[in-house]
């Protein structure tokens with residue numbers, strides 16, 4: 202209080218002649234620093250004026266835009282499911298299992314996925330909690346949850362990055378863009394519309410798109426999150442506010458992508474989730490969705506279709522590429 206009074210007094214003193222209050226507030230808005238004996242970054246600034254701009258952007262376009270993006274994505278996915286339904290296996294299962302994701306890949310995937318879900322729920326609480334949860338939970342309960350959410354969000358972020366970086370590294374090669382194959386996949390809309398099955402490698406073009414969204418916007422989300430988490434670089438509040446808005450916008454883009462990814466990985470495609478849970482997919486699934494991957498395995502001598510066809514009676518997994 203003393204500090205504030207001192208700064209106001211110092212500023213007001215300079216304009217005691219005409220309209221002192223108007224002059225004072227004009228200077229405050231412009232961020233002119235007053236005198237204070239307190240040492241510290243921006244200590245002499247009475248009111249951080251750009252904070253008001255940030256507040257309006259956060260509570261306006263970010264708040265509404267984010268709700269539109271997420272609501273719109275969910276509505277589109279629901280509509281798509283109603284129109285298209287699940288992409289079913291076209292051929293009966295052979296009982297022959299092919300290892301698609303090894304244990305390390307699966308553990309990394311679920312580590313990142315669980316943290317992402319925690320970050321999404323807690324992040325959305327930080328932005329929408331006051332409007333959506335407070336009236337519903339009441340002040341005391343909401344205060345507990347909001348504090349917990351903020352804490353969880355702050356510690357989950359670095360853990361998420363610790364999982365995302367190796368995930369990007371191990372799947373980088375599989376996600377390199379192959380124009381011929383990948384554009385053709387997109388043109389055929391990945392077989393999601395119509396019945397055509399465009400050829401695909403270990404990762405199809407849709408998966409590659411998700412991967413590159415994580416590589417770019419996900420990286421931006423992570424870096425801005427770290428800067429907000431650890432304000433070690435002496436950034437002024439104005440920069441932090443800008444970083445916060447970039448963090449929010451990139452979060453909505455990645456969450457929308459994740460909703461699409463989760464849809465395709467669960468109810469959207471028969472047999473995809475079992476691959477990410479048990480590691481193995483049925484030969485019919487691999488042929489239908491990732492035929493070029495299967496061919497590549499065969500060329501490398503890591504899988505023989507002829508051999509597998511003779512072993513249909515042995516349903517247990519015999520193909521373990523990591524061994």
Ligand code: HEM
Pocket residue numbers: 301310313314315317318368372376404407408409411412415459462463466467473474475476477
């Ligand atoms: C409940 C949440 C999730 C489910 C059910 C899920 C499911 C799946 C499934 C089934 C696959 C294998 C697809 C295939 O075999 O072609 C997969 C792959 C993958 N997932 Fe997830 N996932 C989830 C969340 C996430 C999150 C949050 C991330 C990253 C932030 C992520 C990143 C990936 C990546 C990079 C791949 C490799 C293929 C690709 O590039 O899409 N997943 N996921």
